[in-house]
Amino acid sequence: MVDIVNNVFKNKQFSDWVFEIYGNGNFLEKTLKTIENNNQIFYKGSTDRPDEVLKTGSINLNTSIFEGFSLSILEAAAYGVPTIAFNFGESSYEEIIDGKTGVVIENDNSEEYQKALEKLMTTPEILSKMSAEAYDFSKKFTAETIADQWITLFEEVDRSCRK
Secondary structure (H helix, E strand, O other): OOHHHHHHOOHHOOOOOOOEOOOOOOHHHHHHHHHHOOOEEEEEEEEOOHHHHHHOOOOOEOOOOOOOOOOOHHHHOOOOEEEEEEOOOOOHHHHOOOOEEEEEEEOHHHHHHHHHHHHHHHOOOOOOOOEEEEEEHHHHHHHHHHHHHHHHHHHHHHHHOOO
16 A cells, blocks of 8 residues: 555655555555655554544545455545445445445556546545545444344344244
């Protein structure tokens, strides 16, 4: 992800963008050097205020090649932040409507990932529409909606067991 963003930032038209990395983990030495040498890339560490971070975000980047079900994508969408992600498994298309609430890129295709990122960064009308779509889509994953679906399922199971 850092390499992709670093390549994007080589183009001066993106000089007003920044890339913030949140979370914990170890970086390769090469990645640390890239972060140190690029004044648009910032490692922020972990946060206990993801809502504050997401309120100011524009695009969520996910470069996992495998995830079960990524809560970070849903959290970003709840704040109207669309995600660009590699196709990390069966749930990627459950969490992202490709081209509408975000973009799903085939694994290891960094070139296409970079193109998708640059397109959103240079086309504010597409980014704005995708942001609104992501926010609307996130509503199907609220606690209330999921709880209602579980209750409906339990009621159906109960009815079928009584037959």
